[in-house]
Amino acid sequence: xxxxxxxxxxxxxxxxxxxxxxxxxxxxxxxxxxxxxxxxxxxxxxxxxxxxxxxxxxxxxxxxxxxxxxxxxxxxxxxxxxxxxxxxxxxxxxxxxxxxxxxxxxxxxxxxxxxxxxxxxxxxxxxxxxxxxxxxxxxxxxxxxxxxxxxxxxxxxxxxxxxxxxxxxxxxxxxxxxxxxxxxxxxxxxxxxxxxxxxxxxxxxxxxxxxxxxxxxxxxxxxxxxxxxxxxxxxxxxxxxxxx
Amino acid sequence: xxxxxxxxxxxxxxxxxxxxxxxxxxxxxxxxxxxxxxxxxxxxxxxxxxxxxxxxxxxxxxxxxxxxxxxxxxxxxxxxxxxxxxxxxxxxxxxxxxxxxxxxxxxxxxxxxxxxxxxxxxxxxxxxxxxxxxxxxxxxxxxxxxxxxxxxxxxxxxxxxxxxxxxxxxxxxxxxxxxxxxxxxxxxxxxxxxxxxxxxxxxxxxxxxxxxxxxxxxxxxxxxxxxxxxxxxxx
Numbered sequence: 001x002x003x004x005x006x007x008x009x010x011x012x013x014x015x016x017x018x019x020x021x022x023x024x025x026x027x028x029x030x031x032x033x034x035x036x037x038x039x040x041x042x043x044x045x046x047x048x049x050x051x052x053x054x055x056x057x058x059x060x061x062x063x064x065x066x067x068x069x070x071x072x073x074x075x076x077x078x079x080x081x082x083x084x085x086x087x088x089x090x091x092x093x094x095x096x097x098x099x100x101x102x103x104x105x106x107x108x109x110x111x112x113x114x115x116x117x118x119x120x121x122x123x124x125x126x127x128x129x130x131x132x133x134x135x136x137x138x139x140x141x142x143x144x145x146x147x148x149x150x151x152x153x154x155x156x157x158x159x160x161x162x163x164x165x166x167x168x169x170x171x172x173x174x175x176x177x178x179x180x181x182x183x184x185x186x187x188x189x190x191x192x193x194x195x196x197x198x199x200x201x202x203x204x205x206x207x208x209x210x211x212x213x214x215x216x217x218x219x220x221x222x223x224x225x226x227x228x229x230x231x232x233x234x235x236x237x238x239x240x241x242x243x244x
Numbered sequence: 245x246x247x248x249x250x251x252x253x254x255x256x257x258x259x260x261x262x263x264x265x266x267x268x269x270x271x272x273x274x275x276x277x278x279x280x281x282x283x284x285x286x287x288x289x290x291x292x293x294x295x296x297x298x299x300x301x302x303x304x305x306x307x308x309x310x311x312x313x314x315x316x317x318x319x320x321x322x323x324x325x326x327x328x329x330x331x332x333x334x335x336x337x338x339x340x341x342x343x344x345x346x347x348x349x350x351x352x353x354x355x356x357x358x359x360x361x362x363x364x365x366x367x368x369x370x371x372x373x374x375x376x377x378x379x380x381x382x383x384x385x386x387x388x389x390x391x392x393x394x395x396x397x398x399x400x401x402x403x404x405x406x407x408x409x410x411x412x413x414x415x416x417x418x419x420x421x422x423x424x425x426x427x428x429x430x431x432x433x434x435x436x437x438x439x440x441x442x443x444x445x446x447x448x449x450x451x452x453x454x455x456x457x458x459x460x461x462x463x464x465x466x467x468x469x470x471x472x473x474x475x476x477x478x479x
Contacts, residue, residue, distance in 0.1 A: 009338045013323065020325035074321040077298055079314050079384050080338050084297055242298040
């Protein structure tokens with residue numbers, strides 16, 4: 001019933017919420033400022049590379065306060081969300097946020113691309129990296145969306161970032177013991193099962209590694225991760241009750 | 245389903261150790277105003293939320309026809325960023341109401357419930373409780389529901405608005421709509437309802453036609469409600 005109009009409504013609601021959220025706009029502007037800084041301090045090429053590594057975070061930042069805040073607040077107990085429409089709204093948020101973050105990122109990427117085409121510094125691999133970053137962005141939305149069923153007030157984003165910092169710090173401090181794994185990481189080859197498991201775990205925490213050339217063949221891990229967390233979200237939404 | 249828009253069979257619901265509903269059975273007859281009465285915590289809101297699909301029963305089923313359902317909650321809440329106008333726009337989009345006709349519809353409907361249209365430019369969550377309730381009525385009336393479910397229909401409303409809302413229910417009934425009102429304000433509902441369902445501690449105590457009840461007991465609804473309550477207390 002009303003499938004098309006329902007999606008239009010959900011799109012309108014998600015877009016408006018995002019545009020009226022000062023936190024989301026401020027945090028989303030940070031990567032943009034960082035890229036601008038690199039552009040001015042270094043070169044267009046470095047800025048483009050920096051952007052390609054950083055832009056999946058836009059997807060993550062867009063997914064703040066995705067579920068729990070609205071579920072607990074009681075606003076879903078409205079006539080527009082009757083007949084299970086609130087379940088569709090919650091699940092479709094993933095797709096809508098993805099589209100909005102993609103459009104925002106693509107506009108920056110294509111601006112930088114056009115600028116780098118003129119001096120002839122653009123490499124086609126950047127386009128691949130952009131697509132890889134988009135997949136990682138989808139993973140971030142799926143993961144952060146699932147976390148937001150349990151943590152409110154943007155804590156879902158903080159958890160992901162703290163997890164990444166912890167992983168990087170622990171890699172750094174155990175460099176001696178992990179030389180084998182770091183070597184595999186650098187080469188982009190993981191010959192044994194343990195190394196493959198370690199890579200999978202690392203990708204679950206810091207998927208941005210997959211944007212680099214030597215790890216791009218492992219992008220399917222981000223797709224699998226996104227699928228897993230979307231499935232978990234779907235399962236949670238299917239059993240959800242509005243108990244307020 | 246026949247003449248019933250909603251039929252519930254043996255609905256049970258627990259919140260942890262607390263049994264909110266125990267094998268609740270009742271039906272909502274098409275074209276009637278039904279009062280769903282019960283003291284605080286009797287299980288009225290839980291029952292409504294199960295009917296509307298916001299909660300799942302632990303056991304039992306709800307049979308619903310294809311009627312378009314409207315819902316006015318006890319304390320309506322809206323997206324904190326949304327103005328009244330935006331809420332109505334979203335509702336109109338969802339239910340495919342012609343956006344050119346929308347201003348006229350809003351004007352007519354606002355007059356029916358005494359809602360000040362000047363408020364529409366403000367965020368709905370900043371409205372007084374009464375105006376939030378009216379906003380919810382306005383939103384529901386736009387979609388022309390065949391069954392309107394209202395939890396505590398008069399919460400936050402002033403006496404003039406209560407009168408307007410009561411008249412509205414009677415007008416809707418004349419238009420062939422079905423209205424299901426849940427409240428503990430018996431005297432207000434007695435003036436307009438035809439069917440009565442009384443629930444206590446998650447169990448339906450009575451489901452009947454108000455006229456019939458009055459004829460057999462020779463007393464008003466409030467007295468019936470209190471005597472049922474008393475009977476159960478004294479065992």
